Amino acid sequence: MKDVSVEVANEERVGERKVGDVVIYGGGIAGALLARQLSATAKVILVDPLDYFEVSMAAPRNLVKPDFSRQSIMPFAKALPRVDHVAARLTELTSEGGIVEDASGRRLLVTGKAAVLATGNRFANELVRGQEGSGADRHAFYQRFHDRLAGAERILLIGGGPIGVEVAGEITEAWPHKHVTLVESQPRILRGTSEAAAARAASILEKRGVTILTGQRIDGLLSNLQDVFAGSGEVTTDAGQVIAYDLAILCIGGRPNTAFMKQNFASRLTPDGHVKVAADLRVKGERTIFALGDITDLAENKMAFHIRGHVKVAATNIRSILAGKSPSLSYKPRTGDPTMVVTRGSRTGVAHLPLFGHTRWSWLVRKVKAEHMLVPNYAKIFSL
Ligand SMILES: Cc1cc2nc3c(=O)[nH]c(=O)nc-3n(C[C@H](O)[C@H](O)[C@H](O)COP(=O)(O)OP(=O)(O)OC[C@H]3O[C@@H](n4cnc5c(N)ncnc54)[C@H](O)[C@@H]3O)c2cc1C
Structure with a gap:
């Protein structure tokens, strides 16, 4: 049953509410690939402060050949035309949804039948990963x-x-x-x-x-x-x-970008800030919240190469949840x-x-x- 007091408290803290089938936080390799797959059949909201997907592998070349970045930066509007992109950052995950904030400080509560945390790593500076802007x-x-x-x-x-x-x-x-x-x-x-x-x-x-x-x-x-x-x-x-x-x-x-968990989900984080996930890629102890990509505590090299496998498992399990069934596919880390x-x-x-x-x-x-x-x-x- 929904906790009404949480709902009322959240209404007071944020101006507006936005609802989809699936809310994905982070449009990097995990989030964008998953959004692309799910948006064929579900209403997907993607929250990311950037308005583009960037092929991270190209960053070293872009530093010496800046024109190469014209190919490796792909605007969400073109790459994910069926996805509702919200240009904002998840600041606090609550039991009801995510509180997100845009560059002007406007706050929004985003909710869905399933949520996906895919916020990747945060680096010390913007050398290999943009932190804000277009x-x-x-x-x-x-x-x-x-x-x-x-x-x-x-x-x-x-x-x-x-x-x-x-x-x-x-x-x-x-x-x-x-x-x-x-x-x-x-x-x-x-x-x-x-x-x-x-x-x-x-x-x-x-x-x-x-x-x-x-x-x-x-x-x-x-x-x-x-x-x-x-x-x-x-x-x-x-x-x-x-x-x-x-x-x-x-x-x-980088270090995992999971500060938004600290308020209400601190027990779901490892001491170094990774999100604890079960074999079906749901956050341990949660029914409808998934985590994918570099932020997870999966015992494997943090690489895009492995993330294709995360996306496959999560997409199947999220479709099960949307159909009212239990997730059944498991991911085996490439330890x-x-x-x-x-x-x-x-x-x-x-x-x-x-x-x-x-x-x-x-x-x-x-x-x-x-x-x-x-x-x-x-x-x-x-x-x-
Ligand atoms: C320079 C470089 C080269 C690499 N080369 C390779 C390679 O050759 N092969 C390979 O397999 N792997 C490679 N990797 C690793 C690979 O890029 C990562 O494993 C992969 O990008 C992780 O995907 P992710 O979706 O978890 O996170 P990311 O791709 O980092 O995406 C995270 C997204 O979340 C967004 N975000 C962050 N905080 C928030 C928030 N609070 N709210 C909403 N959105 C947020 C970010 O803006 C970003 O778009 C490389 C990485 C780098 C940096």
Whole structure:
């Protein structure tokens, strides 16, 4: 039975109410793919402060080739024509629905027969993921960052995961003479994939003149780098190595975007802020709230590659709920799966692939990702 006191309290706190069959919070890879599938048969509301879907894999290339972003940024209006997009941010999840707020501070209560949390990761700055604004703002960002990069000779990359490695590859392909230093706190770069693939990636970068420092941390600089355009400086690693730079770029992973759970659903979060999900991808203990993508506590690498599986399970189970039935499909996390394709610019890279294992074939990496950064795959999904 509905808690009437919650309903009255929410009415007082928000101006308006909006109702759909399914409300999806977050229009990234999980949310947008799910919205596209469900909108064929259900009334879908998508809440996202951005007005576009961005192919995240293309971000490293967009930084050096801003025109590439014209293909990788896909407006919701074109990609999801049957979906009702609300340009706002979920600020508080309640038992009745989501309280969302737009850029002007206007609040709305959004409710549906099922809700989906797909708000992904929040990064320290907007380098690889826009945090607000339009697709046009995002193009302008890439152009401005490119100009800053073009004028910098000594570039410091902090973080040797896939993002740092791909950014190093793009920079050294576009500007072979620049001095690039990559610092990683772990004993090796690319921790999420096999040792062989990581060693090959390191060797390709070193041949291009990149200095790779592993097992060293940089502290004390991170808060400055919330400003992507921060100026030049000098930093000392915890091992005493001094690095002077014209531009420092933070390439460390994000944290789950789940602050909206803290008020009423704190017990559904792990200590590091991931959402606890059951095998059917419903939030543990909830009947009609699902969570997908990077915010979940599923024990697997946080990758788009796995999210296709989340979307399939959630779409089937949500259709069951809309039909008055119980969800029956389960998702099995790809724990320990080292599959990864990490590019080094548009022509080469390394891969650990299902069936093949670690492959040294540059042509394969070029075909599966480096040439196009998967943009055509998403354009096809959205019929663009
Ligand atoms: C640079 C880069 C390269 C990558 N390369 C690869 C790759 O090659 N292969 C691979 O498999 N994976 C790759 N990944 C990982 C992949 O992109 C992520 O796993 C995937 O994007 C996660 O999808 P998601 O839908 O959970 O979150 P996201 O795609 O991050 O989407 C989250 C969405 O939620 C919105 N949002 C955030 N907060 C709120 C809120 N409060 N209310 C409403 N909306 C909100 C955001 O605006 C965003 O649109 C890469 C990631 C990055 C950053």
